[in-house]
Amino acid sequence: MTGSVSANAAVAPRARIFALIGGLLAFVVLIALGSWQVQRLHWKEGLLAEIDQRIHSKPLPLADVIQRFTQTQDVDYVPVTVTGLFDYSKEQYFFATHNGATGYFVYTPFLPQGDAEVANYNAVLVNRGFIPYERKDPASRMPSVVAGPITITGLARNPLGEKPSWVVPDNDPVKNIYYWKDITLMARQAGIEGPGLIPFFIDADATPNPGGLPIGGVTMVDLPNSHLQYAVTWFGLAAALAAVLGVWLWRGRAGAVN
Numbered sequence: 001m002t003g004s005v006s007a008n009a010a011v012a013p014r015a016r017i018f019a020l021i022g023g024l025l026a027f028v029v030l031i032a033l034g035s036w037q038v039q040r041l042h043w044k045e046g047l048l049a050e051i052d053q054r055i056h057s058k059p060l061p062l063a064d065v066i067q068r069f070t071q072t073q074d075v076d077y078v079p080v081t082v083t084g085l086f087d088y089s090k091e092q093y094f095f096a097t098h099n100g101a102t103g104y105f106v107y108t109p110f111l112p113q114g115d116a117e118v119a120n121y122n123a124v125l126v127n128r129g130f131i132p133y134e135r136k137d138p139a140s141r142m143p144s145v146v147a148g149p150i151t152i153t154g155l156a157r158n159p160l161g162e163k164p165s166w167v168v169p170d171n172d173p174v175k176n177i178y179y180w181k182d183i184t185l186m187a188r189q190a191g192i193e194g195p196g197l198i199p200f201f202i203d204a205d206a207t208p209n210p211g212g213l214p215i216g217g218v219t220m221v222d223l224p225n226s227h228l229q230y231a232v233t234w235f236g237l238a239a240a241l242a243a244v245l246g247v248w249l250w251r252g253r254a255g256a257v258n
Contacts, residue, residue, distance in 0.1 A: 023245045027238055034234035041227035051077050051221055055155060063118050065156050066198060075156040075200055077221065082202070083151040084112040087123070088138060090190040094178045098130040098218060104177075106131055106214045109190045110202070113149055122196030125186060126152065127203045129214030141213045155219050157201040159183040 059079035060068075069075045086108050093104040109123040135141050160181050163170075169179040173189050187197045206217025 020245070020249070023241060023248075027241050027245070030234050030238035030241065034231045034238060037227045037231035037234060041231060044227055054078050055221060059153050061115070062112060062124070062198070063115060065200075066118060066121070069156075069200055074158060076158045077219075078156045079153065080156045080202060081151065081153045082110070082112050082118075082124070083114055083149055084110050085149055086110055086126070086128075086146065087190075088145050091138060091176075092125070092178060092186045092190055093136060093176050094127070094181065096130060096218075098215065101130075101132055103130055103132040104136060105129065105218060107178075107186060107190075107201070109187075109192055110152070112198075118198070120195070121198045123187075123190075123192045124198035125183065125190065125192075125201050126154070127157075127201060127218070128209065129204060129216035130218050131214045135213060141211055144209045144211045144213050146210065152202070152204050153207070154202045154204040154216075157181075157203055157219070159200055 054077040057079055059081040062080055062082040065075050065078055065080045090109050092107040094107060096105045106128045107125045108128055110126040111123050112118050163180050171178045171182055173185060203219040204216045
């Protein structure tokens, strides 16, 4: 009997040590997660500030934006202006929602004109804006067709190197429906070959189109920024765990004294 009591007494302190080590490790993990979210918060705030600065800057000629992309591979949200012709027969449709409605963003090849500095390029894919699902057929919105040259202003958008997530459906070029912006595939389906493709997209601004469609100015620039809430959550859990460990240690010490 005495041996059994001694063994239990030896196990109890060992279990408490393991529990304390586990609690301390959990505390360190929670602090690390909170610190990481603070770093992400600073990164996101810097990104949002840069986007805000870009979208409110003066629009650049297309040639300047091409040069910038060649040098940096980053022209996201840079305002750009260009004159040329739309090839309405080669529209590509990106599945989208807008103001609660389901439909498509219409990507149309735009053929720059009158600019010798972009003469080596045939076309750029322009997101002209949103159309409702039932207006996918171009014949249902013929007033939106502009026969002659037009000057457009919008925001340059970087291409994606790959599908952003496995949960995103695969593009369906047979049905001409896209779920992620595969610029190579979209350009191929639109008949833009090889080096003639300007290597980024343009999102047209909110200038009304004839007939009201597509609805332009659909670029999302209000990126979510919840990192502060996440940081507070992780630090709060760490504080709660520290309090629990403190009470547990105090009670254990008081019990040992008694």
